[in-house]
Amino acid sequence: MNPSSALQLLLSIFLLSLVAMGHQKVEEGKPLNVLFIVADDMNEYGFFHTHPQLQTPYLDAFRERSISFRQAYCPAPACSPSRTSFLSGVSPHRSGKYYNGSAVWETPLMQAQESMMEWFQRAGYNTYGKGKLFHSQIPKERVAKNFQGSRGKGGFGPFPDEAHRNFGSKGKFRGVQAFPDETFPDVQNAQHIAQLLQEAHDEPFFIMYGLWRPHSPYTCPQRFLDLYDPAEIVLPRGYLKNDLEDLPAMPRAYLAADDQPEFDRIAQNETQWRAYLRGYLACYSFADYNIGQVLAALDESPYRDNTIVVITSDNGFHMGEKDRFNKNALWEQSAITPMAIRIPGTKHAGKVCNQPVNLLDLYPTFVDYCGEGLPPLQPIDGQSIRPLLDNPDRKRKTPSITYFGKDWVSIRSERYRYISYPDGSEELYDHSRDPWEWHNLADEPASKKVKKRHRKFIPKEMVNAVEGRWTTKIKEIVDRDSQ
Numbered sequence: 001m002n003p004s005s006a007l008q009l010l011l012s013i014f015l016l017s018l019v020a021m022g023h024q025k026v027e028e029g030k031p032l033n034v035l036f037i038v039a040d041d042m043n044e045y046g047f048f049h050t051h052p053q054l055q056t057p058y059l060d061a062f063r064e065r066s067i068s069f070r071q072a073y074c075p076a077p078a079c080s081p082s083r084t085s086f087l088s089g090v091s092p093h094r095s096g097k098y099y100n101g102s103a104v105w106e107t108p109l110m111q112a113q114e115s116m117m118e119w120f121q122r123a124g125y126n127t128y129g130k131g132k133l134f135h136s137q138i139p140k141e142r143v144a145k146n147f148q149g150s151r152g153k154g155g156f157g158p159f160p161d162e163a164h165r166n167f168g169s170k171g172k173f174r175g176v177q178a179f180p181d182e183t184f185p186d187v188q189n190a191q192h193i194a195q196l197l198q199e200a201h202d203e204p205f206f207i208m209y210g211l212w213r214p215h216s217p218y219t220c221p222q223r224f225l226d227l228y229d230p231a232e233i234v235l236p237r238g239y240l241k242n243d244l245e246d247l248p249a250m251p252r253a254y255l256a257a258d259d260q261p262e263f264d265r266i267a268q269n270e271t272q273w274r275a276y277l278r279g280y281l282a283c284y285s286f287a288d289y290n291i292g293q294v295l296a297a298l299d300e301s302p303y304r305d306n307t308i309v310v311i312t313s314d315n316g317f318h319m320g321e322k323d324r325f326n327k328n329a330l331w332e333q334s335a336i337t338p339m340a341i342r343i344p345g346t347k348h349a350g351k352v353c354n355q356p357v358n359l360l361d362l363y364p365t366f367v368d369y370c371g372e373g374l375p376p377l378q379p380i381d382g383q384s385i386r387p388l389l390d391n392p393d394r395k396r397k398t399p400s401i402t403y404f405g406k407d408w409v410s411i412r413s414e415r416y417r418y419i420s421y422p423d424g425s426e427e428l429y430d431h432s433r434d435p436w437e438w439h440n441l442a443d444e445p446a447s448k449k450v451k452k453r454h455r456k457f458i459p460k461e462m463v464n465a466v467e468g469r470w471t472t473k474i475k476e477i478v479d480r481d482s483q
């Protein structure tokens with residue numbers, strides 16, 4: 001072989017190997033971008049098809065190319081405390097941010113804390129956010145510091161008119177009504193992100209897309225309502241009549257104060273319940289569609305193969321389980337958050353990891369993958385889930401913790417959920433036999449060891465709740481029931 005043929009042969013081998021590597025090739029040493037998609041009040045119904053009718057084709061397709069976490073939970077079961085925790089890296093038990101409606105970012109601890117986005121910026125990233133991000137109770141200047149440029153359209157609207165407010169009362173908008181696509185912030189923000197992904201980026205990027213759906217009001221384009229015939233809708237599998245009878249007094253007092261009037265109103269006949277459920281399912285499918293548009297934009301962009309994609313929600317949601325149409329509780333249905341992560345070039349696409357993880361684990365996971373592990377300026381809670389992404393069959397020894405106030409805490413291990421209240425009362429559920437947490441085993445003598453094993457993960461110190469509209473309500477229940 002003469003030198004020029006040898007050179008040609010080498011060149012062909014090189015070109016062929018490039019083709020063979022296809023799009024899975026991640027350029028060595030080049031930082032990975034991040035696309036972080038956070039839905040609002042999205043429970044596991046469509047993600048893991050525990051509601052048999054819910055249609056989520058885009059999430060299904062995404063899960064085939066990513067690693068899903070069957071047991072991912074929020075640090076606190078409501079929008080603002082959950083987002084505050086996972087975006088700051090400070091667990092509610094250290095910040096005192098357990099509920100919506102308290103301005104925790106004003107405290108010295110949180111003013112000094114380097115947020116996830118601030119860390120990304122220091123690591124050389126540009127950070128963009130569109131839609132529902134921190135949500136509320138954070139100074140505007142701090143939000144502006146975290147996300148560069150326009151933060152897109154916001155708000156829960158469009159809201160239904162009077163005639164469509166099926167269950168409206170006390171200013172709550174619960175109606176089911178159709179509006180055109182372009183009237184929804186989620187659609188406009190998806191378009192903003194698609195544009196952003198078409199641009200040339202000289203620096204690595206972190207993009208957060210915060211959806212407003214499937215949170216109420218249950219308005220969406222007509223084609224999503226058409227997916228669900230209200231007469232045919234299957235009621236939640238996790239609902240059990242008289243499920244509250246084996247609960248301690250404290251959570252029962254809380255339910256009575258918080259949400260049971262609404263449950264009684266909605267669930268008093270199955271037609272109403274189905275109409276309500278239809279709104280949630282339709283908005284879930286609408287969220288799925290919008291997520292799909294953003295993923296399609298990424299996959300058509302030059303960033304498809306060097307971008308980590310995380311899809312999750314800030315908290316779960318009850319659709320009647322435990323006589324509840326809400327979040328703000330420590331049971332599985334409130335605490336669960338769908339989570340799937342696509343790591344470029346992963347060998348585990350389509351796998352499901354069954355170890356308990358928490359949204360607080362995301363910040364340390366990003367630190368693990370991006371910015372060459374640059375340490376955050378202040379301590380952050382949570383632990384990287386990279387070992388589970390490297391090996392989804394690996395066991396994790398630590399449980400996932402969800403807080404709903406000082407000493408109001410839930411420990412979720414792979415098999416059990418243990419809940420402890422300020423008066424010392426407890427709940428224990430065995431998920432290997434009881435996936436809907438119907439049978440409270442806390443008082444059974446055989447549970448003693450299991451409870452002890454879980455209790456040791458409760459932090460020795462939990463700070464008081466930062467004052468807000470929830471603290472009075474909870475304090476009244478705790479004071480009354482502790483006497």
Ligand SMILES: [Ca+2]
Pocket residue numbers: 040041078079215314315
């Ligand atoms: Ca939420």
Ligand SMILES: [Ca+2]
Pocket residue numbers: 242243244245246247437438439440
């Ligand atoms: Ca029960």
